Amino acid sequence: MVEMINGAVDVEFQGVTKRFGDIRAVDNIDLEVSSGAFVSLLGPSGCGKTTSLRLIAGFEQPSAGDVRIGGASVVGVPPYKRPINMVFQNYSLFPHFTVADNIGFGLRQLKPRLSKSEITARVGEMLELVRLQGFEERRTWELSGGQQQRVALARALINRPTVLLLDEPLAALDRKLRQDMQIELQTLQRDVGITFVLVTHDQEEALSMSDTIYLMNEGRIIQMGGARDLYDEPINRYVADFVGKTNFFDGEVAEIKPNGAAIRLANGRVLYGRNPRGGVPLNRNAGGAIAVRPELIHIVKANGSACLTTDVQTTARVKNRIFLGEQTEYLVMAEGFGDILVLASKHAETVSGGFSPGDVVSIGWEDSSALALENTSKGDHSTAVPVPK
Amino acid sequence: MLLLPTTLWFLLLLVMPLVVIAVYSLGERAPAGGYQPALTLAQYANLLARLKAFTNTLTLAPLGTVICIVIAYPFAYYLAVKAGRGAKPFLLTLVIIPFWTSFLIRTYAWIYILGGQGIPRLLEMIGIEDYRLIYTPTAVLIGIVYGYLPLMVLPIYVSLEKLDKSLLEVSSDLGANPVRTFFQVTLPLSAPGLVTGSLLVFILLMGEYLIPALLGGGKVYFVGNALVDLFLQSRNWPFGSAVAITLVGIMLAAITLYLTLVGRDRGRQDVSVL
Numbered sequence: 001m002v003e004m005i006n007g008a009v010d011v012e013f014q015g016v017t018k019r020f021g022d023i024r025a026v027d028n029i030d031l032e033v034s035s036g037a038f039v040s041l042l043g044p045s046g047c048g049k050t051t052s053l054r055l056i057a058g059f060e061q062p063s064a065g066d067v068r069i070g071g072a073s074v075v076g077v078p079p080y081k082r083p084i085n086m087v088f089q090n091y092s093l094f095p096h097f098t099v100a101d102n103i104g105f106g107l108r109q110l111k112p113r114l115s116k117s118e119i120t121a122r123v124g125e126m127l128e129l130v131r132l133q134g135f136e137e138r139r140t141w142e143l144s145g146g147q148q149q150r151v152a153l154a155r156a157l158i159n160r161p162t163v164l165l166l167d168e169p170l171a172a173l174d175r176k177l178r179q180d181m182q183i184e185l186q187t188l189q190r191d192v193g194i195t196f197v198l199v200t201h202d203q204e205e206a207l208s209m210s211d212t213i214y215l216m217n218e219g220r221i222i223q224m225g226g227a228r229d230l231y232d233e234p235i236n237r238y239v240a241d242f243v244g245k246t247n248f249f250d251g252e253v254a255e256i257k258p259n260g261a262a263i264r265l266a267n268g269r270v271l272y273g274r275n276p277r278g279g280v281p282l283n284r285n286a287g288g289a290i291a292v293r294p295e296l297i298h299i300v301k302a303n304g305s306a307c308l309t310t311d312v313q314t315t316a317r318v319k320n321r322i323f324l325g326e327q328t329e330y331l332v333m334a335e336g337f338g339d340i341l342v343l344a345s346k347h348a349e350t351v352s353g354g355f356s357p358g359d360v361v362s363i364g365w366e367d368s369s370a371l372a373l374e375n376t377s378k379g380d381h382s383t384a385v386p387v388p389k
Numbered sequence: 390m391l392l393l394p395t396t397l398w399f400l401l402l403l404v405m406p407l408v409v410i411a412v413y414s415l416g417e418r419a420p421a422g423g424y425q426p427a428l429t430l431a432q433y434a435n436l437l438a439r440l441k442a443f444t445n446t447l448t449l450a451p452l453g454t455v456i457c458i459v460i461a462y463p464f465a466y467y468l469a470v471k472a473g474r475g476a477k478p479f480l481l482t483l484v485i486i487p488f489w490t491s492f493l494i495r496t497y498a499w500i501y502i503l504g505g506q507g508i509p510r511l512l513e514m515i516g517i518e519d520y521r522l523i524y525t526p527t528a529v530l531i532g533i534v535y536g537y538l539p540l541m542v543l544p545i546y547v548s549l550e551k552l553d554k555s556l557l558e559v560s561s562d563l564g565a566n567p568v569r570t571f572f573q574v575t576l577p578l579s580a581p582g583l584v585t586g587s588l589l590v591f592i593l594l595m596g597e598y599l600i601p602a603l604l605g606g607g608k609v610y611f612v613g614n615a616l617v618d619l620f621l622q623s624r625n626w627p628f629g630s631a632v633a634i635t636l637v638g639i640m641l642a643a644i645t646l647y648l649t650l651v652g653r654d655r656g657r658q659d660v661s662v663l
């Protein structure tokens with residue numbers, strides 16, 4: 001068990017850049033992973049997530065900047081001298097070893113050498129932790145994907161690293177198993193008290209598992225914060241688009257308000273949105289977007305008994321309906337707005353009786369549910385500031 | 390069903406000639422040369438007469454194999470793991486190019502290189518006089534290593550090429566320094582190629598005839614040369630057969646010993662030969 005030191009920082013990037021030829025895989029990144037935290041690096045394919053992990057593990061050296069572990073610079077320190085272990089994307093189990101020998105590999109490298117019985121005992125503990133008792137003598141290719149994943153996990157944990165790095169550890173698993181393993185990983189992290197840095201391109205995975213998320217794009221960090229921060233307070237259009245589903249209404253900034261802005265759409269209609277916490281206020285006469293999450297939009301039968309009292313209202317025609325179980329997703333077409341995604345809860349569906357394609361409906365939302373966002377589709381480095389708590 | 394023709398071929402091609410030789414080896418030399426039936430171990434009792442051929446073969450063949458391994462492994466490793474996209478095809482071609490001309494001609498070239506006009510001449514220039522190279526065991530060894538190196542490089546290269554390079558990173562990540570990574574991961578995982586290459590080279594070397602004939606000049610001769618001499622020159626077929634059977638016996642013993650050692654070393658993992 002590793003003692004959790006409050007406020008201690010395990011991994012730190014100071015202006016780290018990694019170039020491969022002309023490509024800046026990682027571009028001037030600052031990052032701080034505090035001890036005992038579960039941190040995710042989230043972003044689309046090719047944004048530099050794996051490269052960042054490899055910089056922490058020591059497989060890559062920064063082209064500029066400083067990588068610090070436990071407060072000390074580790075630039076030039078090879079992987080085998082870092083108190084850090086990694087679960088590789090494809091598990092990479094040793095084919096010439098049994099499950100037990102795979103898991104015990106790290107222990108066998110220690111100096112002074114451990115006794116055989118001690119290694120066996122600690123391998124046994126790990127097998128228990130990942131619930132693989134009885135698999136000691138199995139060959140790695142006789143295991144299912146989920147079992148291989150657990151062997152890789154046990155192998156990386158056995159030396160009790162300060163930080164465990166996980167590169168898309170669940171990507172190869174099917175949906176059900178992935179959800180089980182997500183819960184298992186979270187539980188495990190709490191039990192062992194080791195700092196986890198997880199790489200994923202799956203926003204749901206990042207949102208559900210981690211304390212802190214670094215959202216990346218093109219080698220930069222766009223926004224850092226908790227799941228709620230990224231979902232409720234995306235600092236620009238890119239973040240809102242990447243994290244969860246959102247409706248965007250693009251236009252010109254018509255007016256700057258104390259805590260938000262009004263944006264004039266192409267049809268002349270003016271929509272109001274508040275500034276996200278930590279976001280940069282919009283500029284007058286520049287482009288901007290109003291963003292509204294689908295679950296914050298109300299939907300009722302047009303001219304029915306229930307009537308909307310929201311700040312924004314419009315009529316729309318239902319184009320499509322997708323039953324998602326706990327919710328129903330409608331795609332509606334509203335004059336002057338374009339296509340709008342609306343999520344109706346089970347409860348709302350029971351009250352309204354549901355809608356079919358072709359139905360005319362009224363939809364609406366409160367101004368306080370809408371955000372006024374910068375129109376950058378890419379992340380601009382100047383906005384990469386942590387969300388104040 | 391498919392097994393039957395395979396078995397027949399096996400019997401016809403491999404076992405039959407051996408049986409014939411074995412029967413010959415128990416016979417006597419006909420007065421005019423050749424074979425005349427008998428049932429005697431006299432030929433085997435006489436083996437010591439060709440002791441030199443056996444000692445030469447049994448020192449130079451294993452030594453040649455070991456030198457081939459020592460040179461081929463680093464080369465194959467560089468080729469498979471370190472070489473860039475540009476250098477790799479070029480280096481592979483270099484390994485294969487010698488096969489484009491006849492082995493005989495290439496070995497003749499070595500007669501010149503090792504002969505009086507070749508390397509000894511160069512040594513003279515830097516003041517080393519009277520250094521004889523051609524027709525010495527060293528010359529034969531050089532010829533052997535030159536001729537069989539590609540046969541060692543290729544199987545090792547293939548097994549290293551197949552090796553998942555991320556395993557080397559895993560090893561390093563888990564605390565193994567480069568030397569430990571080599572002995573715990575790289576070497577065991579390339580062992581099939583190493584075993585294949587060693588057996589290939591060793592077996593062929595045990596029967597080698599051309600290189601000692603040309604570069605040994607009758608002074609450094611192998612069992613293969615003795616056989617040619619016995620069968621074609623002195624036409625002593627029974628004695629030649631006894632020598633041949635003894636060589637096969639030694640070879641089988643050596644290979645069995647080698648595979649047992651390798652197999653035990655690699656624990657429970659199957660040893661794949663060829």
Ligand SMILES: Nc1ncnc2c1ncn2[C@@H]1O[C@H](COP(=O)(O)OP(=O)(O)OP(=O)(O)O)[C@@H](O)[C@H]1O
Pocket residue numbers: 020023024025043044045046047048049050051052201
């Ligand atoms: N060894 C390398 N040589 C050259 N370019 C590289 C190398 N490694 C990564 N890159 C480039 O750096 C960029 C970032 O790569 P990286 O592997 O970090 O992305 P990623 O975020 O992990 O993507 P994915 O989700 O697809 O795994 C990519 O453009 C990639 O092509």
Ligand SMILES: [Mg+2]
Pocket residue numbers: 049050051
């Ligand atoms: Mg990656």
